[in-house]
Amino acid sequence: MFRINPASGKAIYEQIMEQVKEAAWKGYLKPGDALPSVRKLALSLNVTPNTVAKAYQLLEKEKVIITIRGKGAFLAENASQEVDKGKMQEIKISLKEILSELRYEGYDEKKIASLIHEIYQDLEG
Amino acid sequence: MFRINPASGKAIYEQIMEQVKEAAWKGYLKPGDALPSVRKLALSLNVTPNTVAKAYQLLEKEKVIITIRGKGAFLAENASQEVDKGKMQEIKISLKEILSELRYEGYDEKKIASLIHEIYQDLEG
């Protein structure tokens, strides 16, 4: 269900968090749905349970999931709202960094716009 | 000349690198201009010279500056002229991911273009 890339530079627990959020966001997981147990997910990702547990704890803090002792973790009722809230800000920050890089590579606003157009068309295709 | 924020979460040497690039882009530094010496910048930023040196060495690897032993560091003549192919590909991939996410968020090309414009203006400030 989830995939991680240990060599990506990003912390594994963050990758797990992102994947849960993405699943919630794209509708693969709906409010009330059960998440895989810490142990099972740890096994399937070939990671220590500690790492998965950390991701789940942080997700609960962000009110994306709810954990019930002895039963497991479930997607919160208003998870997608919570997810959306942070998402746009993250996207904007990433976009800002990339634009800054592009600018340094000699791209002015016009060239950037044209690049964006090109990539967007690529997505549609 | 440069400012860093030790509490920003980003490594100091990375912040220095970004500021040099930004100064180059905004024209505060022109090709051939001398950068502040490692020691002086370290003093003014209240950082150890090692940290500044690390930033400068990485900038030299990226061909943003040229350092000459015993003389100092200077903005490279062709800074940002020849676009780094490998880097551009990385940037395009990141951009593609972000655009893809934006589309999920319901952004069409027009809204994306407007968002880009907004962020770009922000960078100029």
Add this chain to the structure above:
Amino acid sequence: MFRINPASGKAIYEQIMEQVKEAAWKGYLKPGDALPSVRKLALSLNVTPNTVAKAYQLLEKEKVIITIRGKGAFLAENASQEVDKGKMQEIKISLKEILSELRYEGYDEKKIASLIHEIYQDLEG
């Protein structure tokens, strides 16, 4: 596993980098293999961990190894597979200069080929 010569004139971190590359080339290290940890290698070479870390970080920039926080450093999967274009051009330029000098020394293509062969055999040993 690795040996350095502090009196060789070459920087220690460069020697480490070369030795890793050599081990990769000679097959002592295969893609995915773990490198000795920064601290262990530092101990066995009688160097500070910083020096080893510098070598490893530069090797990662060159995509020779992959480091994973908390796990260690590993030989990259595609080490030496995709040839670095920029680097190849630098190598060719150097080679051209050397061949030019050899020609001045009176070496014709045949003698050069024989010299190359001799040095190459030397490397293998």
Add this chain to the structure above:
Amino acid sequence: MFRINPASGKAIYEQIMEQVKEAAWKGYLKPGDALPSVRKLALSLNVTPNTVAKAYQLLEKEKVIITIRGKGAFLAENASQEVDKGKMQEIKISLKEILSELRYEGYDEKKIASLIHEIYQDLEG
């Protein structure tokens, strides 16, 4: 007469030494010929006289030139022999390093030989 590149990474005094040796070797300077004075050369290279003086002193140590107080520096009678002596060893070392790099980039002896051939033909052309 001489050209240096302050950004080449090589020490300037070494570059001057190499250029004198090259001039001797290629016959531009013959035994007994006067070298430019320290001050004049320093001026024309836009370098401090100290740097030129250092190069000349080392060249005298290597018996490539002879300096006479109040008169200047002159190419030694047997300069080209002295020059040749060290030259081949330097070339071999450089060649070894380059072959090592090539090997790491995935070139086996056959590919190296073919590359050498190609570059050699280029020189002839």
Add this chain to the structure above:
DNA sequence: GTGGTCTAGACCACG
């Protein structure tokens, strides 16, 4: 004065 390298030690995040 300049940058390049190294040491010895520390703290942090991650697994």
Add this chain to the structure above:
DNA sequence: GTGGTCTAGACCACT
């Protein structure tokens, strides 16, 4: 345990 970063101080070569 791992690597990533930073500090404080040292020595060196070069200009």
